[in-house]
Amino acid sequence: MSSSEADPDIPDLVCQLDNVQGMVDALSSVRWKRHQDSVLELSEHGIVVIVEESGCLQAKVYLKKELFVSYEYRAEGRPRFGVSLGVFVDCLNTFSVSGRSSSIEICYPGPDMQLLLKSVDTPDACIYAEIRTKVPDTISWDYNFEPAGSTPLSFTVKSAALKEAIDDLEWPGSSIQIVLQPDPPCVQFRGEGHGDLQIDFMYYANTDLLIAFQCDRLVSYRYKYKFLRATTSNMPGSVIKDNRGSKLTIGRGGMLKVQHLVSVARPSTQHPHIDSAAYQQPSRIAYIEFFVKPEVDEEPVNDA
Amino acid sequence: MKFKAFLTDNGVSLLEKRFLPALDKMGRICHLYLTKDHAFFLHNLLNGDGVQSIAQFRKESLFEDYRISSQNDDRIAFTIDLGLLHRALRSSVSVCGHVTTATNRLQVKLVKKLTHNSQQPMPFLTFESKGYKSAVIQDVPISKPLSRVDVVELQSAIDMAQDLPQTLVQGPDLHQLQSFVDRLKHVGDLLHITITQYGDLHLQLLNTLTTLGVEFRKLPVVGVQAHVPSGDQNMTAQSRTKYAVEKGEALSVQVSLKHFAKSLQCHLTKPDCAFYGITPLASCLTVIFQFFIPGTRQTDKSISLHCRLPVLDPGSA
Structure with missing residues (x-):
C-alpha cells in the first residue's frame, strides 16, 4: 500500500482544494448506486478514483494535481487504497456549504491508514472527516482499452443530448446496440426489448449535437442498458449546464469508452482577481472516463 | 371549564408565521396547556422518548380579554393537531385580515358541539372571525380536557424541564x-x-x-x-x-x-x-x-x- 512506511510521520499526500463542490460533482458522476467500493490511486500527477462493477463496467475520475491549490506528494510508487465511494462523497459533501466557497485539505495516510479531510479556511468552525481505507481487491482494475484500428472510431455529442438519448432508451431497455457508419456519417442507438426505439445522430444534420465524428467502417456492438445508463445517470448539473461534448470511442473488441469533463473551477464571482478565467482554464477540469464491455452475442454482430 | 380570549395581531403573527410551522415540524400532535397567566405548547412531556419542546407565552403576548376558569386552579390542557390549528388560524386571518379592529377581532374559545357522526358533544377550539360582510367559524377538534391528575403531571413535567445546564x-x-x-x-x-x-x-x-x-x-x-x-x-x-x-x-x-x-x-x-x-x-x-x-x-x-x-x-x- 503505502510506500513511505519507513517514515510514518510524513504522509504520502497532503493537498488542498478550493472547490469541494466540483470534486463532489466529479465523484458523484461515477456513483451509480448507493454502496460502491472505489480504489484511489495516488501519484505525482494527481489522484485517480476507480470504480468497477460486475467485470463489465469501470469508471475513472482523474483529478489532476493542477485542480488543487497545493499538492505535496512524497510517496514513491503509486499508493492504492480502497474506500467506500458513497462515504467519501457524503463526507466531502458536508464540507460544501452552499453560498460560500469552502477549502479542504486532503491527507493520506492518517495514523490508522485513514483518508483524512479537514476544512482549512474557517479557524473557529473546523469540519473534519476520517475515512477508513482498506486494501484494494486483487482483481485487475485495469480495462485495457486499445484502439480498434489505425483510425479511431469515435464521436463527440453534446452531454445533455447524450443523457437524454440514453434516458429515452430506458423504455425498450435491456440491450442497446450502438452502430457507427461512415456513409452517411451517422451514429445510431437501437433498443430492442419491450418495444423498439432507434435514435439517430446524423453528423451533417445535427452538427450542433454531434460535434465530431470519426469512423472509417461500419461497426456495431451491443451493451447492457444498465451499464450504458450508468455512464450518464449521475451526470452533474454543471456538466449539463456547461454542455460541453461527451466523447464516445469504440476500442478493440467493442470496448466502449465514454468521456465527460467536469468543471472544478472555483466560482469566479467570489474571487474575480484570482480566478476570473477559471472556467476557461483546462487545468480546472476533472476528466471522467467510463469503460463498458460489450455484450457477447451468440451470433456476434461485429466489425463489418 | 371555560376559555375565551381574543387573539392579538402580535399573537396571530407569532403563531401563524413563526411558531405553528416550527412546532408542527416537531410533531403534529401537542398539548396546549392554558393557565391563568400562560399558554404552553408542549411536545412529548408525558411520554418520554421523543424531543421534548416547551413553548411558553405570557398571555398578553398572544391574547387580550383572556378569560379562563376551571375547577382545577383555572388550568386547562388538551391535545391538538397543529396542522389543523395552523389551517384554521390561516383561514381566519384571511377573513378578518392581519390588522384587527374593535369590530373584526379574532375570538378563540373552547366549545362542546354535537357533530353529525356522534351522539356525544365533542370538544373543539373554535376560531370566530368577522370580516366586512361575513363571519367564519372554524372548529378545530381537540381531545377531551386532561384530567386533574394529568394536568398536575404535565405541570410537574414542565417544572422538571426547567433545570438549566451549568x-x-x-x-x-x-x-x-x-x-x-x-x-x-x-x-x-x-x-x-x-x-x-x-x-x-x-x-x-x-x-x-x-x-x-x-x-x-x-x-x-x-x-x-x-x-x-x-x-x-x-x-x-x-x-x-x-x-x-x-x-x-x-x-x-x-x-x-x-x-x-x-x-x-x-x-x-x-x-x-x-x-x-x-x-x-x-x-x-x-x-x-x-x-x-x-x-x-x-x-x-x-x-x-x-x-x-x-x-x-x-x-x-
Whole structure:
C-alpha cells in the first residue's frame, strides 16, 4: 500500500482544494448506486478514483494535481487504497456549504491508514472527516482499452443530448446496440426489448449535437442498458449546464469508452482577481472516463 | 371549564408565521396547556422518548380579554393537531385580515358541539372571525380536557424541564448548522455532542467506515466557564475534546441525529440566538432559543422556547 512506511510521520499526500463542490460533482458522476467500493490511486500527477462493477463496467475520475491549490506528494510508487465511494462523497459533501466557497485539505495516510479531510479556511468552525481505507481487491482494475484500428472510431455529442438519448432508451431497455457508419456519417442507438426505439445522430444534420465524428467502417456492438445508463445517470448539473461534448470511442473488441469533463473551477464571482478565467482554464477540469464491455452475442454482430 | 380570549395581531403573527410551522415540524400532535397567566405548547412531556419542546407565552403576548376558569386552579390542557390549528388560524386571518379592529377581532374559545357522526358533544377550539360582510367559524377538534391528575403531571413535567445546564454555549448560525446537519443525515444517525466550558461545541458522527465531525470554537459561554488551556490550538478537535472531558471541563452525550435536526427546525420561529447545554449527569441535551424585543438586544421574557433531547447513551461524561 503505502510506500513511505519507513517514515510514518510524513504522509504520502497532503493537498488542498478550493472547490469541494466540483470534486463532489466529479465523484458523484461515477456513483451509480448507493454502496460502491472505489480504489484511489495516488501519484505525482494527481489522484485517480476507480470504480468497477460486475467485470463489465469501470469508471475513472482523474483529478489532476493542477485542480488543487497545493499538492505535496512524497510517496514513491503509486499508493492504492480502497474506500467506500458513497462515504467519501457524503463526507466531502458536508464540507460544501452552499453560498460560500469552502477549502479542504486532503491527507493520506492518517495514523490508522485513514483518508483524512479537514476544512482549512474557517479557524473557529473546523469540519473534519476520517475515512477508513482498506486494501484494494486483487482483481485487475485495469480495462485495457486499445484502439480498434489505425483510425479511431469515435464521436463527440453534446452531454445533455447524450443523457437524454440514453434516458429515452430506458423504455425498450435491456440491450442497446450502438452502430457507427461512415456513409452517411451517422451514429445510431437501437433498443430492442419491450418495444423498439432507434435514435439517430446524423453528423451533417445535427452538427450542433454531434460535434465530431470519426469512423472509417461500419461497426456495431451491443451493451447492457444498465451499464450504458450508468455512464450518464449521475451526470452533474454543471456538466449539463456547461454542455460541453461527451466523447464516445469504440476500442478493440467493442470496448466502449465514454468521456465527460467536469468543471472544478472555483466560482469566479467570489474571487474575480484570482480566478476570473477559471472556467476557461483546462487545468480546472476533472476528466471522467467510463469503460463498458460489450455484450457477447451468440451470433456476434461485429466489425463489418 | 371555560376559555375565551381574543387573539392579538402580535399573537396571530407569532403563531401563524413563526411558531405553528416550527412546532408542527416537531410533531403534529401537542398539548396546549392554558393557565391563568400562560399558554404552553408542549411536545412529548408525558411520554418520554421523543424531543421534548416547551413553548411558553405570557398571555398578553398572544391574547387580550383572556378569560379562563376551571375547577382545577383555572388550568386547562388538551391535545391538538397543529396542522389543523395552523389551517384554521390561516383561514381566519384571511377573513378578518392581519390588522384587527374593535369590530373584526379574532375570538378563540373552547366549545362542546354535537357533530353529525356522534351522539356525544365533542370538544373543539373554535376560531370566530368577522370580516366586512361575513363571519367564519372554524372548529378545530381537540381531545377531551386532561384530567386533574394529568394536568398536575404535565405541570410537574414542565417544572422538571426547567433545570438549566451549568454551561451553555451560544450556538453558531442556525442555517449553517442546519445545512451541515442535513448533510450528516446521509452518513449516520448517532451524534456525539460535546460542550466545553471554553465555548467549544463539537458534533461528531461515528460509524464503522468514517468519523465525521465539526467543531465550533470560541463561542460565547453563559454559566460555568474555564480558561482555554494553552497550546490546545495545535491539537486535533478530537484530542482537544477528549482532554477537556478528562479534565472535567466538558460534558459529552450521544443523541439521535434525527432529534437534533428536529430541534433545529425551531429556527422557523426566528429566534435571535440559540444556546446549547448538557444538563448535570448528562441526562439530556438542552437547546434554548432566545427572542429579543424587536429592535433591541433585550430578551423578550414573554416568549420562551426550549427543547430537551433525550440522551441515547451517557457517553463519556
